[in-house]
């Protein structure tokens with residue numbers, strides 16, 4: 012809030028006729044409505060008094076809550092006058108009395124509070140001789156809420172001089188009393204400026220009042236303020252000026268009419284500020300050309316236009332620039348200054364530049380030449396006064412490209428790659444020629460950087476004359492001139508000679524026009540090559556023995572090979588690579604065929620053919636020696652030179668590898684397992700049957716014996732018969748005795764026998780054969796494949812007898828430290844004339860089998876493993892029972908056990924005992940269990956049946972349960988429980 016002292020000036024407030032006589036105290040007429048928080052004043056005046064001119068005043072209040080009780084506020088004379096609730100505000104001058112005159116004061120309340128509402132009394136203590144008149148007066152003050160608001164979106168505006176700008180201010184109030192509003196705009200030059208300049212105000216009486224510096228623009232209608240709608244006030248600046256730069260804000264005031272009929276602003280609100288930047292009027296430069304495409308001799312006109320507001324009152328200097336270099340300038344007075352190098356042409360009238368108006372400047376070039384090509388710009392500088400050296404601002408136009416085409420332009424040649432012997436076509440294209448031209452063709456060979464060699468000249472009348480080197484038509488043919496269109500002159504050299512004809516070719520065109528000659532040249536590079544390429548292919552990379560294969564050497568050249576003498580050579584490198592190729596054969600242009608000495612066999616089986624540009628080498632009846640890599644080599648001679656000298660070009664193809672493969676073996680050998688029983692001393696045979704093979708195959712057969720029943724036992728080679736039936740015995744069978752007992756025999760085309768004569772139990776074991784399929788192919792024997800037969804078990808049986816093997820404990824488990832008895836029983840009748848022997852073996856299937864104990868036929872006992880002897884005990888309760896007790900079982904005793912019983916017979920008294928028969932028991936596994944407390948763990952136990960392979964949630968639970976069981980089992984080793 013604020014207050015205006017003028018509003019409370021009391022000179023006019025005195026009621027008339029009260030100046031003399033009795034004493035009268037008057038206060039400002041109430042009721043007054045004032046806004047909470049504002050600074051208010053109440054005036055009080057005394058008149059008709061006697062005594063001193065300076066009167067004293069005392070202010071009190073009667074609050075609405077206790078209208079009868081006086082609460083003293085402030086006194087001009089008595090510091091102890093204020094009641095306690097006012098002492099603080101009075102002491103801090105929140106409430107004070109201002110003396111306006113000796114007999115008039117103003118009560119100030121700087122920040123009006125709600126509790127300040129009430130009936131105010133102004134009292135003047137008596138200074139009169141007699142008590143007469145009034146000594147106090149009262150009035151009512153109401154405190155109301157401040158409801159005024161004013162807002163404007165804070166913004167930053169940038170405008171150019173002359174732009175229209177509009178600002179809107181939202182103002183509202185909701186005071187119950189009748190009030191009026193005033194709205195005004197204020198301008199601050201700078202942000203820190205404290206003195207705001209009034210722009211335009213709409214008063215509480217709806218009167219527009221411009222600020223002093225805006226009167227002119229207000230009267231011109233450029234500054235306007237309109238109320239738009241209930242609460243919106245809009246300031247419009249028709250053409251913003253540089254002086255408008257700064258900040259603008261809106262201020263609203265709420266006015267109330269007091270009972271004394273004066274208007275009082277009870278509230279004022281300012282909005283946020285809007286920043287306004289005003290740019291000075293723009294300056295621009297434009298350049299245009301009258302003609303977009305030009306030829307030599309044409310006229311070029313460039314127009315430069317200055318874009319500026321109020322241009323007539325401004326001063327410009329204009330420059331023309333070519334590629335950034337000044338050509339000419341027109342100064343602000345309109346004086347033209349040429350750059351030195353243009354002065355001569357300007358004097359001759361070939362150049363002209365002038366100022367058409369203050370904004371249009373023209374540069375004209377008559378008979379434009381190639382030297383005038385480039386990028387043109389105009390530049391404008393504004394100066395304050397015509398004589399000013401310093402420009403206010405400078406602007407450069409965009410660039411305009413002037414590309415004046417030569418009058419006659421030549422473009423050369425459209426066939427830069429030429430193969431020797433082919434025609435070279437030199438095209439000279441002339442553009443823009445308006446009068447007859449002469450054309451001269453020249454050649455600059457690459458190897459001899461010397462003067463250009465004249466090829467031919469076409470005069471203006473069309474006659475052709477040839478250069479010295481081109482006159483003999485026998486060398487390059489007869490040169491001829493072809494005119495395709497008015498501007499296209501083609502010189503044809505029918506027959507290029509060789510690489511020497513490569514290099515640069517050019518044509519020089521001369522046109523006579525306007526009494527002068529214009530010459531233009533164009534050139535091109537030409538390569539004359541003997542383009543030659545050979546590609547070798549084969550339809551197949553792998554060839555079967557005895558088959559044929561064909562290699563194709565495809566020769567490509569950029570000219571027709573048929574007319575060119577060519578020779579083709581075929582090269583070969585055997586496999587594995589030796590590092591160099593042998594020439595197999597060469598065919599000369601005459602048709603002569605020369606066979607190479609290195610691989611003479613090819614001569615009989617290779618065939619050479621030629622079709623168009625492909626040369627073929629066919630090789631029949633392929634053999635191993637033909638495996639390797641092949642290449643072809645092509646040489647060509649120049650077409651028109653005879654007799655043949657050195658080849659003009661040679662090329663070698665890619666390498667093609669040929670691999671020889673054997674025919675696929677279809678051999679199948681019977682793989683059925685079988686067994687043969689025999690008795691000691693009898694002859695027997697093992698069969699090997701070929702199920703299928705090539706018709707003309709030969710077979711090599713090798714017989715093997717597996718003496719041990721165990722899977723991985725090493726087979727012994729008995730004998731091998733190769734494809735021509737040559738025999739070869741294995742190391743264990745090479746003694747004469749063995750050789751005479753083991754024979755290989757082919758009993759039919761597909762059945763082989765191993766004959767064993769006078770078999771003995773030592774021959775017991777598994778027999779099988781391996782058959783190899785061999786074939787004679789072209790130059791030798793080749794093994795196509797092999798196959799192994801199924802095995803045949805050769806057994807010597809004790810007729811009517813069998814060995815039964817058993818041991819204590821069905822699960823084969825023995826706790827360590829305890830003993831176990833393994834039973835070996837021979838069932839069946841026993842001849843009194845024979846003796847039995849028995850051997851116990853232990854061995855894992857995958858390891859070596861070793862004998863533990865042997866009971867010989869004479870009753871002797873042998874312990875091959877000395878360390879075990881102490882713990883082994885053989886009992887023989889009956890003749891056929893060879894039970895073995897193993898004491899103090901150790902962990903290492905675990906394994907597979909079997910026994911073997913042999914029957915011996917003495918041929919006659921005093922003679923040696925001979926082995927008659929042999930029988931082997933089945934196998935059993937002994938598992939050892941560590942000693943331990945098995946309490947509480949009784950039951951059947953088969954831990955290997957854990958369903959650990961189960962998957963999924965159920966499987967995991969199962970596995971977990973079984974893991975628990977496994978742990979229990981670990982604790983209860985030896986216990987019998989089912990998991």
Ligand SMILES: *[C@@H]1O[C@H](CO)[C@@H](O)[C@H](O)[C@H]1NC(C)=O
Pocket residue numbers: 041130149150151
């Ligand atoms: C002030 O207001 C009260 C309550 O309305 C009234 O009784 C009293 O007469 C008023 N005083 C003056 C001086 O008008």
